[in-house]
Amino acid sequence: MILVNRFLLRKKFIGITLWPFIIVRHRSLCEDKTFLNHERIHLRQQAEMLVLFFYIWYGLEFLYRCFQYGNRYLGYRNISFEREAYQSEKDLNYLGKRPFFGFLKYL
Template sequence: MLPVVLYTKRKIFKSYCGFSFFIFIWIYDPQKKDSSLIRHEKIHFLQQLELLFIFHWLLYGLFYVAARLAGHNHDKSYRSIPFEREAYAHEDNINYLNDRVAFSWVRYCVP
């Protein structure tokens, strides 16, 4: 299964340039040149597939809420989510999507 990449004319949720949900990836990239952003969102797509979509979003929310309860601000909480840590760590690696091992995000659960 491949995700459907859709380009938007505005940023998503007022500040994000990419968003992956179910089989869709929304990208705000007026130049349509930022392939690292698309790779980042495709990593999220693979994570969602592994967790049957719903469990990915449940865990995503739990990781975020746990970080907020630990006293972190929004940005630090968002960046601490293991799914985001994996995606940011590998978004510039053009081979990562082909070489990625299932459930690779688990290694990012420990800070």
């Protein structure tokens, strides 16, 4: 389910996936197939990790990557979940062929 609400997001965020919702800042993002595919990849990741474990892993890996790269943005971009989603977002058929725990390939 997609929710449009600019007040739920920090300034620099245009969207976020919080199971089972995709929250976007602007209605126009509801038409952006690449963006939505990226967020749907996160929904699949969250589902296969039973949601709670996804957020724990995501947070711990974010801290590790921030330390590793010395930069919050580079830390975020190098989280395995994000690397999978960014690399596969343009392949609109990716979720149909994605292996279970596909993000592990990006560790």
